Amino acid sequence: MDPQTATLSPLAGTSAEDAVDASRAGAVETLPLGTPAPLFHSRRDFCLTACQALSLGALAATIQACGGGSNGNPNDPGGGNVPLLSTLNATVVNGAATVTVAGTSLASNNGAALVSSPNLGQLLVVRTGDTTFSVLTATCTHEACTITGFDNGVFQCPCHGSRFSTNGSVVRGPATRSLRAFNATITNGVVSITA
Numbered sequence: 660m661d662p663q664t665a666t667l668s669p670l671a672g673t674s675a676e677d678a679v680d681a682s683r684a685g686a687v688e689t690l691p692l693g694t695p696a697p698l699f700h701s702r703r704d705f706c707l708t709a710c711q712a713l714s715l716g717a718l719a720a721t722i723q724a725c726g727g728g729s730n731g732n733p734n735d736p737g738g739g740n741v742p743l744l745s746t747l748n749a750t751v752v753n754g755a756a757t758v759t760v761a762g763t764s765l766a767s768n769n770g771a772a773l774v775s776s777p778n779l780g781q782l783l784v785v786r787t788g789d790t791t792f793s794v795l796t797a798t799c800t801h802e803a804c805t806i807t808g809f810d811n812g813v814f815q816c817p818c819h820g821s822r823f824s825t826n827g828s829v830v831r832g833p834a835t836r837s838l839r840a841f842n843a844t845i846t847n848g849v850v851s852i853t854a
């Protein structure tokens with residue numbers, strides 16, 4: 660057969676494009692001196708390279724999304740290790756949730772605790788002064804996870820990293836609403852919390 664007029668016939672199970680690629684793979688290409696070599700020999704080469712690049716990009720985005728925060732720890736979306744609050748149980752007396760502070764983290768100023776109350780649920784309690792306390796719901800206003808972290812006067816939710824000040828206002832999202840506040844008084848070392 661005249662090589663000038665030869666046509667490529669795909670083998671069974673292969674496409675015409677495969678045949679062209681196979682043909683090119685065996686061919687010796689000659690380019691004039693000074694001609695830059697082509698980046699891709701075929702559409703297939705281009706697609707393979709592009710797909711690999713896209714896969715790496717998607718993988719990096721997935722790792723960042725799953726990691727949550729800058730330190731990649733899903734339990735700490737905000738970065739850094741946030742200490743967990745100590746936990747206390749309240750007793751209901753005359754409709755108020757009561758906690759005896761002696762011997763607990765609430766015995767000293769700036770101490771805080773996660774208080775479980777039969778009538779008011781999970782509460783964040785922080786002692787803001789000798790006779791003053793801030794009491795907030797521990798239910799995050801973002802997606803209702805229980806807030807368990809406290810560091811440098813800031814509460815932190817373990818789910819997506821929202822942070823709240825000791826007066827309940829949002830320090831960092833994704834939460835956008837403040838935590839509900841409760842009333843608290845202290846008498847004879849016993850904190851009484853009411854809605």
Ligand code: FES
Nearest residue numbers: 799801802816819
């Ligand atoms: S539930 Fe608290 S940050 Fe999402």
